[in-house]
Amino acid sequence: MKRKYLKKVVSAALIGTLVLSAVSGCGNSEKESTDSKKTGENSEAWEKAATDPFAPYPELVTYTLGKDTQASPNFPEGDSYENNGYTRYLKNKLNVQNKNEFEAQGGDDYDRKVSLAITSGELPDIMTVSNIATLKQLVENDLVEDLTESYEKCASDAIKEIYDSFDGRALENATFDGKLMAIPSATPGIGAGLVWLRQDWLDALNLEGPKTLEDLEHVLEEFVTKDPGGNGEGKTIGLAASEKALFGNYGALNSMDSVFGHFKAYPKQWMKDEKGNVYYGSTAPEMKEALSVMADWYKKGLIDPQMATRDTDDMISTISGGQAGAFLGAWYGPDYPLPDSYKLEGGSKWKPYVVAQNDDGSVNAYNLNPTTNYVVVRKGFEHPELAIKILNQECWEFINDTESEDVKNILDNDVDRGTRPLNIEIQDFEHILRNDQEIMDAIDGKIAPEDLSAENKISYEGCKQYFENEATTELIPIIEHEKWYEGVPAGFNATVNYEQPAFYGQTDGMKRLWTNLEKLEDETMLKIITNVEPVDSFDEYVETWKSTGGDQITKEVQEEVDNK
Structure with missing residues (x-):
């Protein structure tokens, strides 16, 4: 499989044993979209936006969202879940804006909000669901959009290659009767225990x-x-x-x-x-x-x-x-x-x-099951492709953008990645190993530090500081060196016999x-x-x-x- 899009290594939220959230949405099919009608001279622009992974909408599209919040978002003063570096980045790139229909801390509180939304029929255009049981409920009750066509047309080549790295296992988790009914998370391999x-x-x-x-x-x-x-x-x-x-x-x-x-x-x-x-x-x-x-x-x-x-x-x-x-x-x-x-x-x-x-x-x-959560779109939402267009930006373009002030602001303030509108990770199976190789190549002078993805620069700087003073007692250089020069090589250079x-x-x-x-x-x-x-x-x-x-x-x- 060709990997040209994966030569730039995604470096998103590396841990978290190991615990991720996802996005799902549902509601009655008569719920009206909040954007303008696609008529007149803008019709071609609307059509392009609906079929091109990166094309912005000609007019602002406001979508309702069920948002899982974080205990410590670390927002700069004045920012919120509807107005932060991520939402501003998406507005600049796609001309879209989230309006949160409900917010609740990720976990049981959020899951209860989702259940109430399903029961009441007052459903946002997009929301997260954290388990297969809820997704099955939405699908069986015809509450979510078939995203097969939207994925084919609007998933970027980079995102498609990431899913391909799992040999179909990730997309299969969200496929019912041959139809892709959600966008699943994709968690990278963890190497040997x-x-x-x-x-x-x-x-x-x-x-x-x-x-x-x-x-x-x-x-x-x-x-x-x-x-x-x-x-x-x-x-x-x-x-x-x-x-x-x-x-x-x-x-x-x-x-x-x-x-x-x-x-x-x-x-x-x-x-x-x-x-x-x-x-x-x-x-x-x-x-x-x-x-x-x-x-x-x-x-x-x-x-x-x-x-x-x-x-x-x-x-x-x-x-x-x-x-x-x-x-x-x-x-x-x-x-x-x-x-x-x-x-x-x-x-x-x-x-x-x-x-x-x-x-x-x-x-x-x-x-391991590569999928821990899902993005779903309410049945009848006028822009079912919007979820995958946002994920193109959040899970690839944003974290590889070395020039955006929004990206810099988020990294400088250590803003939690869970503050993104669609809090879901999509990373290829060898994501961790690729990051490791990129960081080592920068240390060895094989690639320029400025060519690193924004978040890999942080790890690079930590490793660089460690090699400048291996007797350091500073925590960040020690952690970054031990992680990338000890942990990853040990786990990923091992020969693992995987059972499926x-x-x-x-x-x-x-x-x-x-x-x-x-x-x-x-x-x-x-x-x-x-x-x-x-x-x-x-x-x-x-x-x-x-x-x-x-x-x-x-x-x-x-x-x-x-x-x-």
């Missing part, structure tokens, strides 16, 4: 970095028994851990999925066997084997003995406070959760390692039964790992899971997969 270790502790104990699970077990034993951090007898934690989000989000902070992959166990994923039969990864025999290893580590004191009562913040405190010598995550570790650890008196040195390696050095993983889940969606049975089944799953896994229940209790869990709705849901998923 990593274990981050206190390198200064390894050096103090004269230990080499681990490759296999056996190697990692030995390192954790040495950390716990020899206390290289000077915490005191019995106070050093080997592997930091929390009872939150242990499985189901490969590469996320605290996720054990990278370890379980060694056993070809894929928790919380709907997989397909060689005969085409669908099964739920958390009930597969491989899970029992993986759980037995973690239970053994816990019994030996290698995993935080308080993991069952720690939330994520509490777990992070063991890392930043110098008690823990290891944590599971991915390339982003220097951004999260390590900054406070770097501030420790005397400093701390962390390094990422690819563990759970197979005999050939590769690791096993599953492809068969299904990411929601069935009718899940709506009624999944909450209880997931509670059973999470509680059982935690009890086995923490030795509250024996490993053999896994067999009883599987039978209970099947008999209380699991078999029914598996049948529904099989039908969905067979009908694709």
Whole structure:
């Protein structure tokens, strides 16, 4: 596939394990558009705007929006969600303006606003939806526009190439009966899951970095028994851990999925066997084997003995406070959760390692669902192409614009990206690796710094400052260097054997039964790992899971997969 548009690397919101929002809209088909009629001498200009990815509208188009807000938007004085650097940029480029029909903080509050809008029928032209269940509801009730034609005509070549990098997986999430009913987010690959270790502790104990699970077990034993951090007898934690989000989000902070992959166990994923039969990864025999290893580590004191009562913040405190010598995550570790650890008196040195390696050095993983949220357009809105035209600007043109004062203003003020009208990320599968290469090329003098995308310039400056003084204690240079010169190369240079889940969606049975089944799953896994229940209790869990709705849901998923 040609990549000429991807030579300029997008550098949008790199983390966030990992948590993104999306945009969706719906309403009754009689709701009137707020723009002028397309008549007379402007008719050709209106037609061009409706079919050209970058053509502005000849007259101002005001669209209503359901807006998910941010806890700390960091607006400059006088700015708002209807008037900020992003909205002004869009008005300048496309001649469009949002009028927010409702605003609510992203998450449960926003989801409730969406539900109320659907129930009342008072729907904005465009709004965000954060899950497939809501999207299905909108589609089944004929409340949203078919965006197939709008995408073909108005998605820029750059945006289309980004979606192509997922081999159809992203657009498929928003396609119903062959029609594209929403614009899905596209989240880049995360590389191999990593274990981050206190390198200064390894050096103090004269230990080499681990490759296999056996190697990692030995390192954790040495950390716990020899206390290289000077915490005191019995106070050093080997592997930091929390009872939150242990499985189901490969590469996320605290996720054990990278370890379980060694056993070809894929928790919380709907997989397909060689005969085409669908099964739920958390009930597969491989899970029992993986759980037995973690239970053994816990019994030996290698995993935080308080993991069952720690939330994520509490777990992070063991890392930043110098008690823990290891944590599971991915390339982003220097951004999260390590900054406070770097501030420790005397400093701390962390390094990422690819563990759970197979005999050939590769690791096993599953492809994450690239889509976390969606943009939808109200049925009957006069300009269904508007959403994709805005996304062309937000997700590519804006972040690669090196001259715009609006871009500069947003970066200088550290304005939250969630203040964009359509808060959705569209990034190609190799987005992170491309950013890394661009930053390194600038450091090596292969490309001019002024040619960097606006946000990559920030990372470049941090790395440059680090190399000018490698003994620096300033946080930004340390974070940027460790992220781009340690985290990304470790995660993305690894050989990963990706397994593709068969299904990411929601069935009718899940709506009624999944909450209880997931509670059973999470509680059982935690009890086995923490030795509250024996490993053999896994067999009883599987039978209970099947008999209380699991078999029914598996049948529904099989039908969905067979009908694709």
